[in-house]
Amino acid sequence: MSLTVSIIGRPNVGKSTLFNRITQSKRAIVEDFAGVTRDRLYEKVTYQDKSFRLIDTGGITLENADFNSDIKMQAEIAIDESDVILFVVDGRSAITLEDEQVANILRKSGKDVIIVCNKVDNNHIADNIYEYYALGFETIIPVSAEHGSGVYDVLDYIYPKVPDEPEEEDSTINFCLIGRPNVGKSSLFNAIVGDERSIVSDIEGTTRDAIDTEFTYDGVEYKMIDTAGIRKRGKVYEKVEKYSVLRALKAIDSSDVVLWVVDAERGIVEQDKRVLGHALEDRKPVIVLINKWDTVKKETNTQKLYEQQMKAKMPFIADSHFIFCSAVTKRGVKNIYPAINDIYAKYTREFTTSQVNNVLNDALMSKVPPSYKGKPIRIYYATQIATKPPRFLFFVNNKEILHFSYKRYLENYFKHAFGLEGIKLKFQFKNRDEKDEM
């Protein structure tokens, strides 16, 4: 479980500029899923050999709210959701009443809070930062989010606080139920886990409100990662859409398998795509649960047509497993465990180098890589370098000229040859003469 860091501060101090500055290197390599627009308020950041989550609370606002209610909500979210809080202030101005208001809420939280004094674009301004000690926090780091100076100091502050990943492989299957409000996530949770489970524990997360449920079923250990809306806690901001999106994104990050719940009658909307886009960028396997199937009038082939229509609308779930179920009548619910187990087995599959190269040779024989401006492409060999999901490294003569469509072809070929339908594989290409990691 990695660390979560929140950015908070009054409007215009440069929160989103800082967020972009810290996350931008990652953005460049993130794939663009057609039709998936993302709010820039949550990203996973990798710095050196560690990763943490970064939240820009400034993007989460109430409708028609004044500054006071917005900032109070943002501070509560920062306190509830994170381990380290970056309290951003404007180094070019004096402390404002609004800064003091934020400081008051944060001080009481007992969280690890540092002041990031932004807009310190030159040494001349740097003298002003001492004033901010009056807000009562020990650490102040001057930065210029716009120019980038000081940003590594912030990362160096966070880095030692990120826990090391446990070395031992944990065989617990982590999953989450995501979906819009009222699609039936809590009901399904009860139906899935309800009768036969033996709950091991409700684990208090590092953040105050996260409660994950660990249980065994048929000899397999599972952990359901909590998302807002399943354990209803009754806080005002739980109804805010962006907050529930944020919680879903966080849950996806901690999961091996994502159960995406859709209300059969209502179908999908834009918000679904956004959340799902994140799961797919993370290459997490998604099982689609079409819930409330009891409410749909059925004729011949209704399921098949429904599935086809959804896949046509969202091509990136084209090989996802669909389950039609009802949390009320319990029909179909028994199919969920086998589907989770099956996809998890694929997600964690390991192949020997000879298995990988046999498939690679077959793929190369069936379709020769297209040459580029007369230059031939050669793919020498490949090897699996990781699981969750299976990741393969290919050694080639010139990765720059290997066409995207051929990569896509290889991915599909591998997927079918290895029976990994429903899994988004990871492919990396490296020039054979290349010394360093790409």
Ligand code: GDP
């Ligand atoms: P937010 O409302 O806190 O998210 O603030 P923004 O990130 O939108 O920034 C508000 C304004 O401050 C924008 O016009 C930015 O260009 C500007 N800004 C942000 N960071 C810096 C900085 O390091 N130096 C200077 N001079 N301006 C900055």
Ligand code: GDP
């Ligand atoms: P959540 O907000 O996604 O957790 O949704 P809930 O589990 O609270 O369910 C929302 C409403 O849908 C409740 O009134 C449930 O009784 C109802 N509901 C949930 N699952 C089903 C189902 O499979 N069939 C029918 N007919 N109603 C359902």
